[in-house]
Amino acid sequence: MWPARTESETVTCVACGTHTDRELAREYDKYGNRWEREGKEFEHFCRSCHDELCHHARTELEELLVEIDAGECSRLEFLSRYVATVEDRYGPLEER
Structure with missing residues (x-):
C-alpha cells in the first residue's frame, strides 16, 4: 500500500x-x-x-500561434502578424 x-x-x-x-x-x-x-x-x-477564459472551440488557433512565433516577439509584432495571418486566411476582420 x-x-x-x-x-x-x-x-x-x-x-x-x-x-x-x-x-x-x-x-x-x-x-x-x-x-x-x-x-x-x-x-x-x-x-x-x-x-x-473563452471556452469556445479554438480550431487551428494553436497551430497559427506556433506559425507566427507567438511568445518569441514583441506584443506589437505579434498582433501585427496575427491580424495579417487571420486576414490572409479568412478575409478582413470586422465587428459583427
Whole structure:
C-alpha cells in the first residue's frame, strides 16, 4: 500500500503566474484533448483565470500561434502578424 500524501503538489497558473495547489487548479491541454494523457505535460490555470477564459472551440488557433512565433516577439509584432495571418486566411476582420 502507498503511503498517504502529506504534501500537495504546487502548480503555476500560465495566465497570471500565481502558485496554487494542484488540486485547486484547472488542467489545460493546449492540444485540446486532455483525455489522452500518455506522454503529455499539462499546464494549469488558477480557478479565477480559468473562469475568465473563452471556452469556445479554438480550431487551428494553436497551430497559427506556433506559425507566427507567438511568445518569441514583441506584443506589437505579434498582433501585427496575427491580424495579417487571420486576414490572409479568412478575409478582413470586422465587428459583427
